[in-house]
Amino acid sequence: MTARFDGRQGRWVGASVPRREDPRLLTGRGRFVDDIQLPGMLHAAFVRSTVAHGKLAGIDLSATLAVEGVVAAYTAEDLGLGDIVALLDRPLEEFSPTAMPILAREKVRFTGEPVALVVARDPYSAEDGVEAAVVDYEPLGAIVSEESAFAEGAPLVHDEAPGNVLVDVSMFDTPGVDAAFEAARAGGGRVVEVVTKSGRQNALPLETRGVVASWDDHDDQLLVQMCTQVPHQVRTAMARSLRVPERTVRVTVPDMGGGFGQKCVVGREEIAVAAAARRLNRPVKWIEDRREALTAGFLAREQRYRTLAAFDEDGRITALDVDVVCDMGAYSCYPFTAGIEPLMASAEMPSVYQVPEYRVRARAIASNKAPTAPYRGVSRPQYVMAIERIMERAARELGLDPVEIRRRNVITQFPYTGVNAITYDPGTYRESLELAEAAIRDEGWYEIRERAAAEGRHIGIGYCCFSERTGYGSGAFAKRKMAVVPGFDISEIRMDTTGSVVVTSGTMNHGQSHETTLAQIVADRLGLHLDQVKLRQGDTERIAYGWGTFASRSVTIGGSAVSLAAGKLGELLCKIAAHLLETSPDNVRLDGDGGVVQIDDPQRRASFEEIADVAYLRSHLLPKDVEPTLTATASFDVPGDGTFSNATHAVVVEADPGTGQIKILRYACVEDCGVVIHPQVVDGQCRGGIAQGIAGALFEEITYAGNGEPSAASFIDYLVPTATEIPDITVTHLETPCAFTENGAKGAGEGGTIGAPAAVLNAINDALRHTGVELDVTPVHPQTVLAALDAGVHKEMSVPS
Amino acid sequence: MSDRHLIDLNVNGETHEALVEPRKTLLDVLRHDLGLTGTHVGCEHGVCGACTVLVDGEPVRACLMFAVQAESAEIRTVESLGRDGELSDLQRSFSEHHGLQCGFCTPGFLMLAEGFLAQRPDAGREEIREAVSANLCRCTGYQTIVDAIEATATRRCHAKEKEATA
Numbered sequence: 001m002t003a004r005f006d007g008r009q010g011r012w013v014g015a016s017v018p019r020r021e022d023p024r025l026l027t028g029r030g031r032f033v034d035d036i037q038l039p040g041m042l043h044a045a046f047v048r049s050t051v052a053h054g055k056l057a058g059i060d061l062s063a064t065l066a067v068e069g070v071v072a073a074y075t076a077e078d079l080g081l082g083d084i085v086a087l088l089d090r091p092l093e094e095f096s097p098t099a100m101p102i103l104a105r106e107k108v109r110f111t112g113e114p115v116a117l118v119v120a121r122d123p124y125s126a127e128d129g130v131e132a133a134v135v136d137y138e139p140l141g142a143i144v145s146e147e148s149a150f151a152e153g154a155p156l157v158h159d160e161a162p163g164n165v166l167v168d169v170s171m172f173d174t175p176g177v178d179a180a181f182e183a184a185r186a187g188g189g190r191v192v193e194v195v196t197k198s199g200r201q202n203a204l205p206l207e208t209r210g211v212v213a214s215w216d217d218h219d220d221q222l223l224v225q226m227c228t229q230v231p232h233q234v235r236t237a238m239a240r241s242l243r244v245p246e247r248t249v250r251v252t253v254p255d256m257g258g259g260f261g262q263k264c265v266v267g268r269e270e271i272a273v274a275a276a277a278r279r280l281n282r283p284v285k286w287i288e289d290r291r292e293a294l295t296a297g298f299l300a301r302e303q304r305y306r307t308l309a310a311f312d313e314d315g316r317i318t319a320l321d322v323d324v325v326c327d328m329g330a331y332s333c334y335p336f337t338a339g340i341e342p343l344m345a346s347a348e349m350p351s352v353y354q355v356p357e358y359r360v361r362a363r364a365i366a367s368n369k370a371p372t373a374p375y376r377g378v379s380r381p382q383y384v385m386a387i388e389r390i391m392e393r394a395a396r397e398l399g400l401d402p403v404e405i406r407r408r409n410v411i412t413q414f415p416y417t418g419v420n421a422i423t424y425d426p427g428t429y430r431e432s433l434e435l436a437e438a439a440i441r442d443e444g445w446y447e448i449r450e451r452a453a454a455e456g457r458h459i460g461i462g463y464c465c466f467s468e469r470t471g472y473g474s475g476a477f478a479k480r481k482m483a484v485v486p487g488f489d490i491s492e493i494r495m496d497t498t499g500s501v502v503v504t505s506g507t508m509n510h511g512q513s514h515e516t517t518l519a520q521i522v523a524d525r526l527g528l529h530l531d532q533v534k535l536r537q538g539d540t541e542r543i544a545y546g547w548g549t550f551a552s553r554s555v556t557i558g559g560s561a562v563s564l565a566a567g568k569l570g571e572l573l574c575k576i577a578a579h580l581l582e583t584s585p586d587n588v589r590l591d592g593d594g595g596v597v598q599i600d601d602p603q604r605r606a607s608f609e610e611i612a613d614v615a616y617l618r619s620h621l622l623p624k625d626v627e628p629t630l631t632a633t634a635s636f637d638v639p640g641d642g643t644f645s646n647a648t649h650a651v652v653v654e655a656d657p658g659t660g661q662i663k664i665l666r667y668a669c670v671e672d673c674g675v676v677i678h679p680q681v682v683d684g685q686c687r688g689g690i691a692q693g694i695a696g697a698l699f700e701e702i703t704y705a706g707n708g709e710p711s712a713a714s715f716i717d718y719l720v721p722t723a724t725e726i727p728d729i730t731v732t733h734l735e736t737p738c739a740f741t742e743n744g745a746k747g748a749g750e751g752g753t754i755g756a757p758a759a760v761l762n763a764i765n766d767a768l769r770h771t772g773v774e775l776d777v778t779p780v781h782p783q784t785v786l787a788a789l790d791a792g793v794h795k796e797m798s799v800p801s
Numbered sequence: 802m803s804d805r806h807l808i809d810l811n812v813n814g815e816t817h818e819a820l821v822e823p824r825k826t827l828l829d830v831l832r833h834d835l836g837l838t839g840t841h842v843g844c845e846h847g848v849c850g851a852c853t854v855l856v857d858g859e860p861v862r863a864c865l866m867f868a869v870q871a872e873s874a875e876i877r878t879v880e881s882l883g884r885d886g887e888l889s890d891l892q893r894s895f896s897e898h899h900g901l902q903c904g905f906c907t908p909g910f911l912m913l914a915e916g917f918l919a920q921r922p923d924a925g926r927e928e929i930r931e932a933v934s935a936n937l938c939r940c941t942g943y944q945t946i947v948d949a950i951e952a953t954a955t956r957r958c959h960a961k962e963k964e965a966t967a
């Protein structure tokens with residue numbers, strides 16, 4: 001295969017140019033959904049279920065309608081909308097299709113589920129209206145855990161999902177699994193078992209969800225301005241639910257205050273608000289409040305892995321046998337379904353290691369909790385944690401150094417096709433490990449750890465190696481049998497009479513700097529100044545279809561599409577220039593400076609401005625076979641199994657024996673995301689991701705009481721780490737250019753979040769190494785650490801002297 | 802509910818009139834009555850700091866204050882930073898250090914830092930980190946925010962020293 005990446009010839013890619021998003025965001029002139037005010041705009045609020053599971057016995061909105069300022073109030077029956085249904089192309093034994101109504105009908109399935117919609121003149125009156133609503137529930141037993149979901153005769157969250165199982169797949173069971181375990185038991189090898197669990201987390205964009213919906217008579221269209229990573233998917237689902245042609249819905253996205261995956265699925269509230277705007281023929285706004293965001297927004301991450309691994313006497317893994325259960329909450333998300341987490345775990349669990357035999361069963365269960373959606377990393381933080389705990393446990397049992405056991409197992413030959421039938425493109429799995437270890441060793445952390453231990457302090461060092469699929473093309477999603485298959489992206493580029501271009505992308509920026517990075521790619525491809533490139537996204541009218549931003553796909557897939565479109569425009573410019581210069585098209589090339597030059601006589605040149613002038617204002621001068629339009633469109637899909645970024649994270653922590661708090665003393669990330677378009681932005685993605693990973697490892701969790709009441713409804717109970725909990729982080733880049741993308745880039749959005757939980761957990765276990773306790777559950781609470789240290793003291797006391 | 806008060810608010814050096822219910826927060830009045838949408842809403846319960854504005858020079862959470870309480874005060878919002886279309890030194894520093902990604906938390910951090918540096922112009926990195934821990938950012942991991950504020954503090958101190966020796 002020949003690499004399409006052709007090095008860094010341009011001026012923009014690879015440079016940390018000032019972000020073009022910054023000036024407006026720094027001056028308060030950014031425009032977020034809640035900043036939008038339309039004439040005659042009304043405000044919506046939702047009546048939400050106060051019970052986790054129950055029959056809806058009656059809804060009385062008469063008092064609501066009597067509240068001053070309330071204009072209308074609707075139940076599911078009033079709105080009569082179609083449900084959101086997310087499907088997999090799998091047999092019923094593997095997948096139970098379930099529907100999510102826009103407002104709850106007949107029964108409620110989690111505390112916070114929307115039951116009725118109130119529309120009022122101002123947000124305060126809308127909330128007064130919500131307070132006045134009277135809803136009668138007949139409570140049913142709540143499913144709040146794996147045990148309660150699987151119990152004999154357990155109540156069903158959905159009648160369509162027997163046993164509360166939404167997905168049950170066994171994607172791999174290679175013939176030699178049992179033999180490998182037998183061999184390990186019989187010979188000098190080892191069988192290691194670890195049960196890892198992670199708490200339910202909220203992706204928590206700082207800007208909550210929101211929408212302003214209005215009917216535009218002029219365009220004969222519903223204009224939906226909202227916060228979403230996937231405007232086209234919202235348009236499709238909304239049009240279906242409202243039962244209108246898709247052309248009558250336009251979704252636009254203004255500035256967006258984060259998403260992290262939570263905003264890459266279709267929510268029900270936005271559709272209800274759109275329906276209300278249509279009925280009332282007035283603009284309606286809804287801004288989710290923080291309580292709603294925490295209790296009724298999409299959550300993620302609550303998973304349990306039981307992992308068995310066989311090792312030979314040299315510490316090489318010979319087989320992996322895994323059972324995964326993901327608690328997906330009350331509903332399957334559109335378009336990904338409840339399969340999003342279990343399918344990701346099944347497909348990619350062997351991670352960066354050479355695993356010869358593999359068996360996996362993964363289930364998604366329904367429970368009476370807020371539903372889940374993809375969240376930055378999707379299952380990878382969890383399966384990486386499972387496999388990295390396995391490595392550590394095996395190292396301990398076999399008396400090997402934790403870095404050494406990884407060295408012996410990590411993939412080093414590329415391309416490598418794994419037992420999971422995935423071909424990994426070249427990366428730096430081993431190199432990143434060596435570099436991370438060297439950093440920690442050279443800085444003397446091993447000696448510091450030993451000295452501290454002698455003083456009775458508890459310092460530990462932890463590592464985590466992983467790779468992550470970044471460019472998920474349609475091939476990868478089709479393999480998972482999604483009924484709606486994401487993957488490609490489309491870009492259109494248009495040059496104006498001054499030689500500047502506007503480029504559209506189907507991706508959707510929510511903090512990743514697309515306006516800068518995608519423009520850098522285009523500027524280089526055409527040889528334009530960055531200021532002459534404007535990126536537009538987040539408008540379903542501007543582009544036929546787009547898959548938005550998730551799974552680190554923006555630069556890999558979106559960036560390749562914009563690059564291809566720019567390339568096509570470049571060809572067109574060359575063709576016109578050749579005609580104007582009276583030479584053949586083979587005798588011209590883009591000159592990298594806003595023009596086309598004749599190869600055999602570089603004195604002869606046509607600037608883009610001159611070409612554009614001809615194309616639009618004097619089109620009679622164009623060659624006969626060229627239409628008077630300087631536009632080009634291209635789409636791009638990643639071939640094969642996609643692209644893989646990789647990294648090693650190394651962490652040093654100290655456990656405080658007085659409080660049980662974990663303090664991070666050092667955090668190093670060595671990562672390889674292929675060609676780095678904008679180093680500062682990539683560093684920012686790594687650090688931000690790591691902060692979210694640390695949050696999952698040490699702080700954030702939403703638990704549920706036996707009756708399904710969520711534990712966290714505000715930032716008082718949901719502990720988002722602040723600047724004093726997140727350490728400074730060094731990021732070192734390795735660059736293995738990717739052969740599958742137009743720009744050599746892989747993807748960098750999720751890695752930080754993937755590596756941090758395992759690295760932190762391993763470091764904590766290293767700090768507690770003398771206690772005999774090993775922790776395999778996140779978040780690690782201070783009381784857990786104290787109990788472990790306490791156990792260690794007892795152990796030391798019981799050692800006969 | 803028809804109990805409304807006509808109040809004068811002094812925001813960014815201009816006096817505005819607003820007719821407000823006593824329960825209406827300063828945040829909502831700034832954003833919705835005055836159209837100063839630079840100040841953001843992240844939680845409405847005083848934890849995230851996205852709504853931070855300066856009230857008589859002190860960083861204050863506009864979601865925890867009623868507009869009627871702010872009548873005689875001098876209020877500054879993010880819209881007051883920078884002059885004649887130029888970014889202020891602090892804003893420039895945020896951009897240089899990539900102290901913002903989605904930018905939603907940014908106005909709150911800028912006002913927090915502005916108020917903090919006015920009181921503690923020679924604050925060191927750890928002190929800045931401590932001060933910044935009052936606000937939440939979900940994107941950056943904070944390091945670059947601390948970098949941006951630290952660099953501004955250092956630059957401002959140097960500028961002062963130069964002035965003194967000149």
Ligand code: FES
Nearest residue numbers: 844845847850864
């Ligand atoms: S909105 Fe005021 S502190 Fe969060």
Ligand code: FES
Nearest residue numbers: 902906938939940
């Ligand atoms: S930059 Fe997004 S919340 Fe801070």
